[in-house]
Amino acid sequence: MNKKSLGINTICTHVGGIDDTQFKGAISPIYMSTSYAFDDVAIKRYPRYLNTPNQEALCKKIAALEKTESALIFGSGMAAISTTILSFLKQGDHIVLQQTLYGGTYNFVLEEFKKFGIEYSFTKDLDIISFKECIQPNTKVIYVETPSNPLLTITDLQAVSDLAKSKDIVTIIDNTFASPINQTPIDFRIDIMIHSATKYMGGHSDILAGAVATTNEFIEKIWNTAINLGGSLSDFTVWMLERSLKTMNLRVKCQSENALKMANYLESNPNIAKVYYPGLESHLNHELAKKQMKGFGGMLSFELNEGIDAVEFQRKLQLIKPSMSLAGVESTMLNPAVASHALLSPEERANQGITDGLIRFSVGIEETEDLIADIEQSLEQILK
Numbered sequence: 029m030n031k032k033s034l035g036i037n038t039i040c041t042h043v044g045g046i047d048d049t050q051f052k053g054a055i056s057p058i059y060m061s062t063s064y065a066f067d068d069v070a071i072k073r074y075p076r077y078l079n080t081p082n083q084e085a086l087c088k089k090i091a092a093l094e095k096t097e098s099a100l101i102f103g104s105g106m107a108a109i110s111t112t113i114l115s116f117l118k119q120g121d122h123i124v125l126q127q128t129l130y131g132g133t134y135n136f137v138l139e140e141f142k143k144f145g146i147e148y149s150f151t152k153d154l155d156i157i158s159f160k161e162c163i164q165p166n167t168k169v170i171y172v173e174t175p176s177n178p179l180l181t182i183t184d185l186q187a188v189s190d191l192a193k194s195k196d197i198v199t200i201i202d203n204t205f206a207s208p209i210n211q212t213p214i215d216f217r218i219d220i221m222i223h224s225a226t227k228y229m230g231g232h233s234d235i236l237a238g239a240v241a242t243t244n245e246f247i248e249k250i251w252n253t254a255i256n257l258g259g260s261l262s263d264f265t266v267w268m269l270e271r272s273l274k275t276m277n278l279r280v281k282c283q284s285e286n287a288l289k290m291a292n293y294l295e296s297n298p299n300i301a302k303v304y305y306p307g308l309e310s311h312l313n314h315e316l317a318k319k320q321m322k323g324f325g326g327m328l329s330f331e332l333n334e335g336i337d338a339v340e341f342q343r344k345l346q347l348i349k350p351s352m353s354l355a356g357v358e359s360t361m362l363n364p365a366v367a368s369h370a371l372l373s374p375e376e377r378a379n380q381g382i383t384d385g386l387i388r389f390s391v392g393i394e395e396t397e398d399l400i401a402d403i404e405q406s407l408e409q410i411l412k
């Protein structure tokens with residue numbers, strides 16, 4: 029085709045598939061082999077080497093979505109995160125991490141880094157000055173996550189990459205919450221994009237996977253560490269993920285539209301004390317979100333009025349399920365204080381603004397009228 033750049037739905041459906049030359053089937057065949065004959069000594073295909081036919085094909089789709097040269101896929105988001113971070117740091121190196129991070133990443137830093145002698149600093153807030161203050165002569169990486177979990181705060185990607193580039197520091201973003209549909213950080217010269225593909229890329233709450241997208245040069249560096257750490261995934265999962273990605277734009281667009289409607293509804297509900305959603309004008313970072321995001325995503329959080337028990341409120345919901353994970357086509361809610369952030373101390377939670385009454389809401393593709401009716405009936409039962 030004589031066209032420079034393909035549309036997003038075309039990339040989702042067509043890029044990185046495998047042609048079924050044998051039967052001309054409509055979808056990619058799945059190759060489950062762990063053993064491939066050598067017809068050329070240079071090609072050693074093996075699932076842990078992340079180079080099976082299905083793995084290589086899917087990486088092309090993910091690279092196209094993040095507008096990078098190359099990508100790698102892993103058995104989980106944490107495998108992608110730990111492998112990428114460890115491939116850029118050695119004993120005595122330093123990394124700057126933003127204050128509000130996914131709980132698993134936070135624990136990885138706290139529990140594993142001391143074993144490797146890697147130094148780290150957490151920024152005291154998301155202002156670029158806090159990032160500057162953390163930088164040391166041995167800083168090799170700046171790691172950000174925006175929008176963040178669970179308060180949907182926004183980090184200024186252009187400011188972070190300008191700061192890093194001026195000091196030869198590599199920038200890594202966990203782009204899970206936005207997905208490549210709502211945010212392509214390479215537009216702001218961020219170097220490496222990571223995803224928990226368990227979330228919006230998978231989108232149906234049935235796949236555990238991770239992805240990294242960046243330059244050929246960095247992918248080679250990450251690959252060298254990846255084959256030693258062994259966080260690869262099954263080709264069946266790869267194949268499922270390829271299928272899921274075909275509808276990612278449709279799903280995420282619908283989820284983002286629904287989340288904006290739900291945020292507006294919740295903000296107007298007198299039983300809700302506060303709503304956090306980057307698409308709301310009341311959100312602290314709304315202007316910045318408008319600048320660097322194409323849509324505001326399907327995640328929001330809110331605080332019930334004091335005196336309304338968050339756990340009781342969720343128990344009385346009929347349609348919206350309480351769930352640890354997020355980003356599925358079905359709406360789910362979670363109470364960070366007792367679930368995703370339960371491992372943090374009460375002081376650490378308070379530091380990050382996570383109160384006991386806070387509820388994180390992963391908005392699905394249902395009609396918002398039905399979601400609103402569910403919330404109304406739960407509140408009615410509690411308040412009567």
Ligand SMILES: *Cc1c(COP(=O)(O)O)cnc(C)c1O
Pocket residue numbers: 104105106107130132173177202204205224225226227236237238
């Ligand atoms: C879920 C999640 C992860 C970890 O991904 P897994 O697939 O569970 O290993 C990392 N970052 C964010 C923002 C997440 O939501």
